[in-house]
Amino acid sequence: MSAMTESRHDSARPDRAAVNPTQAHRPHRKIRGRDERSPLASLGLHAALIGAAVIAVFPIAYMMFISLRGRDGWTTPTSAEGGLEISNYTYVLTETEFPRWFANSVLIALGTTALGVFIAASTGYAISRMRFPGHKSLMWVLLVTQMFPVAVLIVALYNILGGLGLLDSYVGLILTYCSVSVPFCAWMMKGYFDTIPYEIDEAGRVDGLTPFGTFYRLILPLAKPGLAVTAFYSFITAWGEVAFARAFLSSDSMLTLSVGLQSFIGQHKAEWGYLAASAVIITIPAGLIFLLVQRNLVAGLTAGGTKG
């Protein structure tokens, strides 16, 4: 019983004992509270978490390890013979198209994000606060577009962009990505605007602001964190997109990272060392920001869904 009496709810226990003394004095019926556990359980808990953490971290650590092992280090995956070197990084950054691909990816992802957030912000606000004819169907359309498999639009877009001469161009790919990012951003921002109290809108209206004024002067500044997270999410979605980029981009200098990396492990010789170095360079900046915003990210993704 000692574990039980140390519980932080112990102030409640005497009452219960008084009400029902027979139960309280039954010493062998141990029911543990939520924050109590035996040393053995603690050990198990930590063992399980350490195991899971190792599985989660190992591939990333392994990628870093291989990237530092020189060009052919990957062929001896379990030995560290020969020490660590940065030759893969210098090669990738100076001798390959990698910097160009990196710039392409940044440009396309930034373009998509800017357009997506800019176009979608006012819509997110309108569907969060106003009820108007067409509201329900717009919500429905936004939801359905999240389900679009790549295969639905890719053929038609390929033919349309081909007709306009926009294949293998930044504009073509940015427009394509907007078909994903605009509805998504609107949906996600609706979730954030929902969390801002309505009283603020009412205060704005009392002060004589139009709905546009309320939105731009009051709500938008308050929603900056939400905008940032939405922007970031749409950035990494465009950053990691494979299918459209692979189909629409053809010349070597136009490729994005997700397509370009494949050329390191082509038919003739697989250069996993170079690939690992590129992977580390790609992952570190995005990963760091990601870890900063991830708490808000989940809230945004699920809020839109539950309050729909």
Added chain:
Amino acid sequence: MKKATAQPAQATGSAASGSAGSGSATSGPSKAGLLTRMKRSYDRYWYAWAMVLPVVLVIGVLIGYPLGRGIYLSFTDANELNVAKQIGETTIPATYEFIGLDNYWRILSGADGEFYPKLWWTVVWTASCVFFHYTIGLGLALLLNRKLKGRSLYRVMLILPWAVPPFVATYIWRMMYNSESGVFNALLGKLGFAPVDWLGDTFTQKVAVIGVNVWLGVPFMMVAILGGLASISSDQYEAAEMDGASPWQRFRHVTLPGLKPVSSTVILLGTIWTFNMFPIIYLMLGEANAMNSEILVTYAYRLAFGSVRDYAGAATYGIIILSMLLVFAVFYRRLLNRQEAAQ
């Protein structure tokens, strides 16, 4: 109220207030003509409509038009050879023809020999991935949702896979699965087992891609469920403890019901994402050597951009996939609503 009657809704999700609003606008003087009514509803709602206009335009141009075009293509026999082409100065007009529902019939009757095996594998892939995502995510969230030393360190380490872009993660795993120089086979060798040709055989290919996707997807579920756990009031647990509920009973009757709003959303999202998961399967298994481990989306992609480009077939697959997801989402929502009503 002033002109800004596009009023804030008090209860979220009550689209009923929308219809009530428009109802009162139209049912005023019932003799009002159509024009007057349109004018009135324009006065009333133009703010809202102006705000949603950009998105409606974008959706119409960037999604609606291609979607319509895709649906049209699915009723034709368009392929690489008969679409319009630009060769030098001359434009060769399209020569594909309208063939009605032939594409749909060929696919849904099983005549192409690809649809049902691939559908089955896609369903198995989606179900097993979402199952592992959810159960492992729930387990880890329950472990993390306690007082323990190093909790935030564990949390950051467990979230790391999510911070890796999927295409990068796929390449890392492909390197680890490598049959001659991969770390998995090296470890198996040290333990005295024969190496496994992970990406060479249909069954191990499937295990391999599920492994990657589970690794990538668990953190999202874990964080989402942690958020859900935090929102369950501790009063409920205290009440359950008072009643002498065992840990299992508390989990079954307090935790699980409390998690339901979060669970239903993440399972729906996870199902849709996994069903459409393109990069992992495409980049892991390449284009050529994995015909039997393709899911529907990657197969449709191969139809469109493979050796002989079958645009019509790919478009048809796209429409079929989308229809299946829509039906699933509607039934899923309805099932949840019915359960809620029953409680």
